[in-house]
Amino acid sequence: MRLLHTSDWHVGRTFHGADTVDALLGVLRELAAIVRRQRIDVVLVAGDIYDSAMPAGRHVDALTLALAEIRAAGAAIVLSSGNHDSAARLGANAGFARAGGLHLSTKALEPESWRIELADEHGPVQVYALPYLEPVALRAALPEAGIANQADAVRWAMDAVRASRLEHTGRAVVLAHCFAAGVAEPEDDAPRDITAGGLDVVPLTHLDGVDYVALGHIHSRQELSPSVRYSGAPLHYSFRERSPLRGGWLVDLDADGLAEVAWVELPVPRSLTTIEGELDALLSDPEHDGTEQDWLRVRLTDRLRPVDAMRRLKERWPHAAEVQWIGGEDAPTLDLHARLARRSEAEVVGDFLVHVRAGVGANEAEAALVRDAVARAAAVEAGL
Structure with missing residues (x-):
């Protein structure tokens, strides 16, 4: 079986205020073309399908069009919800969608709903699409599970996956949306959960027991181990994203499990x-x-x-x-405390005018107005 691992489409996200929907549609059309050329069986999208929990109508239309083109190219599609998505909205009509080859996994509290059984000539492939696991919600619903953070949430979820593997045989792939240990630090704009001890990091050992783990949440590609990877987002959404490349991982499963993983590039509409x-x-x-x-x-x-x-x-x-x-070596200091220690209020206002006027300070009339305003303010403060 051949799978294409992608994530973090963020349909509807802007780049510094500029609309990106048309550029994203162009990239996803190329993804559909890759499905045809590479004879891909399944496209995986590991969370953050939309950028907003309440996507605009045109963003819903854009996603619908992209998914239809990928299905027409011959691949089944597995989507899991991310922290940006509304799980309820994304998962609406999931039962009908599954009949058409689109598998939506959005129910964090229902581990049995995560499993999608596919098959090839070697037998079954169990795809476990973990929706984003919000520790607060899980802790409230499952007080006995001891879930304090994201690492605990993923541990609980992977325990459920490993239990399911005892009943449902065959090769296994997991989709997860989290911040995993081993990510190159940290020039990336993916949101991270902050805990008292720092980043809420999921140890790689929590992800053991399957043939491949398709991660989302980080917007640049990362290889944490041969079988645990981030694909990154299909577009650049920030100058902080580490990799200039955009694409996905082409994952081949043979009869024994993971056979090969290769990088497939997607076009970059604007560098x-x-x-x-x-x-x-x-x-x-x-x-x-x-x-x-x-x-x-x-x-x-x-x-x-x-x-x-x-x-x-x-x-x-x-x-x-x-x-x-950022100024040059001889740029004036902007240390406010140092200036205030040496300057009067009128002089501080004068410095500000020099700063915002590219070196042109107050004229005589303006300086007089400033001195008068400062004097009036001092009188008010003194109660005069």
């Missing part, structure tokens, strides 16, 4: 580029030719914060998305 320098120099620098259609993050090193930097950058880079002013 991520970070540049650094002074604004005027960047706008004319030929070194950046060819990056004009990228998503752009800019770190400005001008001594003073440039005025209207984003508008000027967009004249060359229409998809400039983020600007940070």
Whole structure:
């Protein structure tokens, strides 16, 4: 059996305010084409199908279209809910969907609903699609299970999977949406549950007992072991995502279990580029030719914060998305406490005007107004 492991589609998510639905549909159409070319039997999506618990109508339509194209290409589909999804909404009409080859797993408290039995020429394949396991909800419903955090939740779920394996034989694959031990640290924007001891990390030993574990939650690909991996998201959704590549893992199962795993690339509609320098120099620098259609993050090193930097950058880079002013070596200090220790209120206001006006301070009339306003405020505070 040949499976394609994907995750974190986040239908409806924006990139710094820019709509991504059309770009995502284009990538998922290529995914359907890969299903045909590679003769993939099953597409796995390990959580965060939507970006919102209440997706807009056009986002529901976009997902429906993408799933229909993948089914038409010949693959069954297994989706599990993630922390961004509304499990109830995503799982609506799951029984009817299953009849059409779309398997939706959204019921965290019903382990028997996670199992989807598929088959190939070697016999059955048990796919256990774990929905996102919210520790608070599980703890309230299962006080006897001792669930304090995400690691405990996954332990409880995998105990149920291993018990099911005693009854349902064959090879086994698990989908899970969590933060697992061994992820390269930490330049990624996946949300993480914070506990008193730090990140709520799931030990890899909790995931033992199956042939392959398809993880979601991290937006860049990761290989934690030969049989435990993150595929990452099909689009870049943040400059913090570690890998420039987008794609999925092609997982081959033979009669004995996991045979081979290979990376399959998906197209990147718009690359991520970070540049650094002074604004005027960047706008004319030929070194950046060819990056004009990228998503752009800019770190400005001008001594003073440039005025209207984003508008000027967009004249060359229409998809400039983020600007940070980091200043040069001789940039004025922005240590507020140090300034206040040495400056009067009127001088602090004057410094602010110099800062926001790119070096142009208050004129005589404005300085007089500032001094008058400061004096009035001091009188009010003194009760005069």
